[in-house]
Amino acid sequence: MAHRRTITGFSNPLVKFLRSLRDKKYRKREKRFLAEGLRLLTDARESGVVPEMLVMATGREPHPLLDALEAAVDAAGGEVVEMDQEILAKVTGKDNPQAVAGVFAEFDTRITQVDRSAAPIWLVAQALRDPGNLGTMLRTGDAVGAGGLILIDDCADPFSVEAVRASMGAIFTQKLAMARWDEFLPWLRSGPGQLVAASLRDPTDYRVAPYQAPCFLMVGNESQGLPEAYEQSCDLRVTIPMRGRADSLNAAVAGAVLAYEALARLGD
């Protein structure tokens, strides 16, 4: 087993560094993010993504999944750090001897990295503000076999602890891209691709709309929906029936209802 750095003091700079990754400003500066929990890190490993640094408690009980993580980090030339359980609890907010955290390099999120031919369905979110919704959309994308999630304009940070957690590991399997609308639309029009807006204005029922692959399903901001000008640039505007008194669904729910309809029509 490789040499292990062991942290025994709360004031160690590494503890401060790990805690700083809960803050978007520091994540941007360090180009690193934090994922926590054995299940999430195992999901990452099984998807071929290994943390640069793995942080575990000293004196933990042995666990085969922890052993597998350690071995993967060692094999990839990463660092394994052990710290007292109370210190690790300060990092993760969870006082649990199986607590574990990983530091990952942020992914390349340029829109030009997206290979649209890789999947029949892509999810697109515009000005999505809630990190839980963002992570849930990644999770849904994985479930429908989408290629990934494209974030338009100012969205929540997909590398926040909350978004990573809500993605249930899909942040490691779904392609993630971020672009301004003025950058996204020319990219989309530079190749095949049907852009579909979840609209509150258009009467085309989502159950009868003519979806075509690659199909980019776009939902808007939680409060505002999509700007009307954006909708007008879409190839198709579809509406989900609303039978109650409210006029909209949760954004991640709307994305999922459309994504499953598109899967039923375009899948296989």
Next chain:
Amino acid sequence: MAHRRTITGFSNPLVKFLRSLRDKKYRKREKRFLAEGLRLLTDARESGVVPEMLVMATGREPHPLLDALEAAVDAAGGEVVEMDQEILAKVTGKDNPQAVAGVFAEFDTRITQVDRSAAPIWLVAQALRDPGNLGTMLRTGDAVGAGGLILIDDCADPFSVEAVRASMGAIFTQKLAMARWDEFLPWLRSGPGQLVAASLRDPTDYRVAPYQAPCFLMVGNESQGLPEAYEQSCDLRVTIPMRGRADSLNAAVAGAVLAYEALARLGD
């Protein structure tokens, strides 16, 4: 205009009472809950539900929806309280001159209050732990024209500020019931009703399953799904295809995908 109580001190017992309603223990004791924000309170009013007490900032700008709320509370014999904006901010956590909060009596949530013939679709959640998911399911229920949400076993508190907010007003329009499984199942079997489980085990695709009204769509706990014994008591077990590496959807998303399928098949 009726007499207004005005609160000018942070130490006023009413401030403490309002803040205590963020805590489940005090909500249970007082049988009251808090809803915040002009939109949410307007949704309540338009659904015919008026707070026992309305709390607004002194010196606020006039607003027609605030006026309508005041008038409704006065008409219903409720109380309108004004407080300094800084004190109201301490209650709501939002420093906003339009901040407004209402205190509501908790609803009767006995399962025996549910009239199953009132709607073709009902949502059921078992051991749902996240208040955001719970509120989102209420919101989805409203959208599909469901009758309400039935909470089985130990769920998040539907009267928490988070659940109420995520419901986007649907807590005031959807019937809400809470029951243990051993109470719910006999009630269900005492009348017509198809109990459908969102299952990870059964191969029946949710798109081809024979839904029948009144259809009770049940999803399980975020981590565990439904207990197998509960699934076996259902009339139908349906599965939502999973094309990625994950084995489940967010619980509120799974409920919504099923609910929209049931709406397409049973609606109108």
